[in-house]
Amino acid sequence: MGFAVLQQQFEWPVRVYYEDTDAAGIVYHANYLRYMERARTEWLRLLGFNQTKLAANEGVVFVITHSDVHYQRPARFDEELTVVNALKRLRHVSLDFDQRINDANGLEICRAHNVVACVDSERLRPRRIPEHMMRVFQGAN
Amino acid sequence: MGFAVLQQQFEWPVRVYYEDTDAAGIVYHANYLRYMERARTEWLRLLGFNQTKLAANEGVVFVITHSDVHYQRPARFDEELTVVNALKRLRHVSLDFDQRINDANGLEICRAHNVVACVDSERLRPRRIPEHMMRVFQGAN
Amino acid sequence: MGFAVLQQQFEWPVRVYYEDTDAAGIVYHANYLRYMERARTEWLRLLGFNQTKLAANEGVVFVITHSDVHYQRPARFDEELTVVNALKRLRHVSLDFDQRINDANGLEICRAHNVVACVDSERLRPRRIPEHMMRVFQGAN
Amino acid sequence: MGFAVLQQQFEWPVRVYYEDTDAAGIVYHANYLRYMERARTEWLRLLGFNQTKLAANEGVVFVITHSDVHYQRPARFDEELTVVNALKRLRHVSLDFDQRINDANGLEICRAHNVVACVDSERLRPRRIPEHMMRVFQGAN
Numbered sequence: 067m068g069f070a071v072l073q074q075q076f077e078w079p080v081r082v083y084y085e086d087t088d089a090a091g092i093v094y095h096a097n098y099l100r101y102m103e104r105a106r107t108e109w110l111r112l113l114g115f116n117q118t119k120l121a122a123n124e125g126v127v128f129v130i131t132h133s134d135v136h137y138q139r140p141a142r143f144d145e146e147l148t149v150v151n152a153l154k155r156l157r158h159v160s161l162d163f164d165q166r167i168n169d170a171n172g173l174e175i176c177r178a179h180n181v182v183a184c185v186d187s188e189r190l191r192p193r194r195i196p197e198h199m200m201r202v203f204q205g206a207n
Numbered sequence: 208m209g210f211a212v213l214q215q216q217f218e219w220p221v222r223v224y225y226e227d228t229d230a231a232g233i234v235y236h237a238n239y240l241r242y243m244e245r246a247r248t249e250w251l252r253l254l255g256f257n258q259t260k261l262a263a264n265e266g267v268v269f270v271i272t273h274s275d276v277h278y279q280r281p282a283r284f285d286e287e288l289t290v291v292n293a294l295k296r297l298r299h300v301s302l303d304f305d306q307r308i309n310d311a312n313g314l315e316i317c318r319a320h321n322v323v324a325c326v327d328s329e330r331l332r333p334r335r336i337p338e339h340m341m342r343v344f345q346g347a348n
Numbered sequence: 349m350g351f352a353v354l355q356q357q358f359e360w361p362v363r364v365y366y367e368d369t370d371a372a373g374i375v376y377h378a379n380y381l382r383y384m385e386r387a388r389t390e391w392l393r394l395l396g397f398n399q400t401k402l403a404a405n406e407g408v409v410f411v412i413t414h415s416d417v418h419y420q421r422p423a424r425f426d427e428e429l430t431v432v433n434a435l436k437r438l439r440h441v442s443l444d445f446d447q448r449i450n451d452a453n454g455l456e457i458c459r460a461h462n463v464v465a466c467v468d469s470e471r472l473r474p475r476r477i478p479e480h481m482m483r484v485f486q487g488a489n
Numbered sequence: 490m491g492f493a494v495l496q497q498q499f500e501w502p503v504r505v506y507y508e509d510t511d512a513a514g515i516v517y518h519a520n521y522l523r524y525m526e527r528a529r530t531e532w533l534r535l536l537g538f539n540q541t542k543l544a545a546n547e548g549v550v551f552v553i554t555h556s557d558v559h560y561q562r563p564a565r566f567d568e569e570l571t572v573v574n575a576l577k578r579l580r581h582v583s584l585d586f587d588q589r590i591n592d593a594n595g596l597e598i599c600r601a602h603n604v605v606a607c608v609d610s611e612r613l614r615p616r617r618i619p620e621h622m623m624r625v626f627q628g629a630n
Contacts, residue, residue, distance in 0.1 A: 085382045089228035089284040096522035143230040237381035369512035371566040425512040
């Protein structure tokens with residue numbers, strides 16, 4: 067896999083609503099994974115990729131295969147958070163992301179290493195990332 | 208529309224987990240609608256209907272078209288609740304449910320009138336409830 | 349109860365992410381209630397009210413007591429929706445909202461009448477809306 | 490930390506409802522973390538611990554600090570899954586769990602290593618697990 071590690075960084079703001087919190091008064095941990103997926107979706111959109119069309123026209127869907135998440139400090143209702151995406155490695159069939167969620171002061175709420183694989187939309191089996199996407203991902207750094 | 212109002216009642220237990228609560232220490236209101244849908248799903252299962260097969264083999268999906276929900280008192284983390292379903296009216300294209308959620312003492316947490324319509328799985332357009340389902344729903348009272 | 353019906357309208361954009369959809373390919377119905385609450389929260393914020401401070405300093409929390417929701421047509425992954433809030437009635441202990449969710453073409457996805465009550469943060473019992481809030485709500489129309 | 494690695498195993502059934510799935514037709518990945526927390530909650534309950542009382546009477550809350558999750562194959566609407574908990578390591582301030590989610594045929598859907606820390610309920614700062622809990626956890630193997 068001769069691809070250089072990509073350096074680009076992408077930021078996406080997230081507001082904490084009541085729906086995101088739990089009775090301990092903090093964001094329910096699994097919801098950080100939702101925030102991270104919103105940011106990956108928005109990064110794809112920024113690069114020009116419409117996931118609905120990718121699925122309908124090319125049978126391409128991206129699914130997460132690995133998440134390694136460290137929860138550092140809790141975020142609370144009403145906080146303004148920022149998800150920071152960095153694509154760390156591009157493979158023929160998957161994308162490796164480092165993602166962090168920071169609070170309004172730049173303090174780290176949590177960070178994760180997330181691997182997202184390309185699969186076919188019918189059977190959800192691994193398939194190569196389409197060439198036109200690879201070119202954009204490679205040019206993105 | 209000549210069908211009698213159905214009298215049957217079905218109960219389904221629900222436990223409140225952290226994921227269901229919010230920072231006010233109570234069940235997040237929209238989650239009661241989730242509990243109610245779990246109970247409708249289990250009621251269909253009890254009557255012998257597998258929704259995955261209904262969609263795949265007959266193109267039949269049920270979607271909610273109206274919810275009128277009264278929230279009476281809050282439920283909290285760890286409570287054991289019971290969802291009580293009653294099918295109040297059977298139409299050719301929809302089912303009307305009265306649903307209540309009670310706490311372990313039988314006190315009402317919330318109640319709702321929910322209308323669920325039969326649609327085709329492709330375009331989600333209204334369609335008649337299949338005859339074999341109608342017969343079961345009618346016999347159910 | 350002598351307050352005039354308020355006329356103001358507030359709009360809040362919402363993007364549909366994977367987390368919001370279900371296996372029928374559409375937004376899971378209970379999630380529209382989440383979108384509506386985000387819009388009420390943002391409307392309070394716009395009027396200068398910080399709910400965290402209201403709870404901590406004044407013991408004031410708002411909880412929903414009634415939702416009457418009509419689901420008109422399904423929204424799908426990636427759609428850009430707009431929640432439109434209108435405060436229809438101001439009472440001493442509650443706020444009545446008409447809320448609609450529209451798609452990017454202005455077509456109605458769903459609409460609801462939602463009643464939100466003021467309660468004390470400790471016991472969640474009904475209490476009067478603080479005077480300083482009433483003045484803002486009344487001036488808002 | 491001289492504690493033996495615990496060997497006990499605990500199983501908890503989970504049904505996949507519409508609320509758990511997404512537009513790709515499969516369980517939304519973050520929801521597996523919810524299933525795992527339900528199983529940890531039920532394991533604590535089986536051991537005699539009521540988390541509401543632990544928080545109210547002893548100021549003890551458990552929060553997740555690390556999740557390392559491998560998603561193996563997707564689960565779909567209506568599947569019956571089983572969460573299998575094994576407490577792998579007991580520390581003075583945290584619990585290490587290996588958790589797996591299997592489908593009805595025993596095939597692995599996903600597995601995770603989850604670390605849960607004991608914190609005080611006020612400030613959510615690390616604190617020792619109470620002695621009476623340690624004794625039960627140690628006796629549990």
